[in-house]
Amino acid sequence: GQQLNQSPQSMFIQEGEDVSMNCTSSSIFNTWLWYKQDPGEGPVLLIALYKAGELTSNGRLTAQFGITRKDSFLNISASIPSDVGIYFCNGGNFGNEKLTFGTGTRLTIIP
Amino acid sequence: DGGITQSPKYLFRKEGQNVTLSCEQNLNHDAMYWYRQDPGQGLRLIYYSQIVNDFQKGDIAEGYSVSREKKESFPLTVTSAQKNPTAFYLCASSAPAGATETQYFGPGTRLLVL
Numbered sequence: 001g002q003q004l005n006q007s008p009q010s011m012f013i014q015e016g017e018d019v020s021m022n023c024t025s026s027s028i029f030n031t032w033l034w035y036k037q038d039p040g041e042g043p044v045l046l047i048a049l050y051k052a053g054e055l056t057s058n059g060r061l062t063a064q065f066g067i068t069r070k071d072s073f074l075n076i077s078a079s080i081p082s083d084v085g086i087y088f089c090n091g092g093n094f095g096n097e098k099l100t101f102g103t104g105t106r107l108t109i110i111p
Numbered sequence: 112d113g114g115i116t117q118s119p120k121y122l123f124r125k126e127g128q129n130v131t132l133s134c135e136q137n138l139n140h141d142a143m144y145w146y147r148q149d150p151g152q153g154l155r156l157i158y159y160s161q162i163v164n165d166f167q168k169g170d171i172a173e174g175y176s177v178s179r180e181k182k183e184s185f186p187l188t189v190t191s192a193q194k195n196p197t198a199f200y201l202c203a204s205s206a207p208a209g210a211t212e213t214q215y216f217g218p219g220t221r222l223l224v225l
């Protein structure tokens with residue numbers, strides 16, 4: 001499948017800080033999805049993006065479909081303890097191929 | 112309640128034994144998937160099925176087998192040929208194949224080889 005580079009691999013932040021993470025691909029995509037996985041559970045969809053330049057929010061989360069169509073960004077504002085978990089990007093050319101998951105960004109909040 | 116269930120939550124296997132992980136969904140989804148998760152490696156696709164009685168290999172199918180005899184069920188067998196089976200296994204499903212790529216995940220099964 002496609003290779004996705006997701007960074008950073010892990011983040012250690014204090015409560016209240018903003019968070020940014022991104023995913024890049026070697027080819028053009030038409031779909032980017034972002035999921036969150038709580039410890040010991042299955043991932044849950046946060047935001048879906050289908051158009052270059054699209055900016056979509058879900059509460060304190062905002063995701064963007066990069067203009068080049070080769071990247072996507074997820075931002076979390078004013079982090080809270082329940083934001084802890086692993087965030088996965090999921091991208092590809094929906095309709096032509098299976099989407100691929102990134103390697104994940106593990107978010108930890110330091111007391 | 113509509114959802115996707117996996118059982119058991121934890122599974123122990125002796126070396127050389129086959130073991131089957133259960134995945135059931137009542138969401139009326141056509142497509143179902145199996146992923147393996149290891150620390151630091153994200154989600155790797157083992158097998159997927161777009162429709163009953165049909166399935167395709169994913170990126171890491173060796174040592175695994177599946178069946179899709181019913182729309183609601185997609186069991187995964189980890190065979191003795193899988194040399195490193197200890198991992199967290201996630202099952203997912205998605206609404207009519209082609210309509211959306213949003214996947215709904217089960218709670219996972221953690222397999223430990225003794």
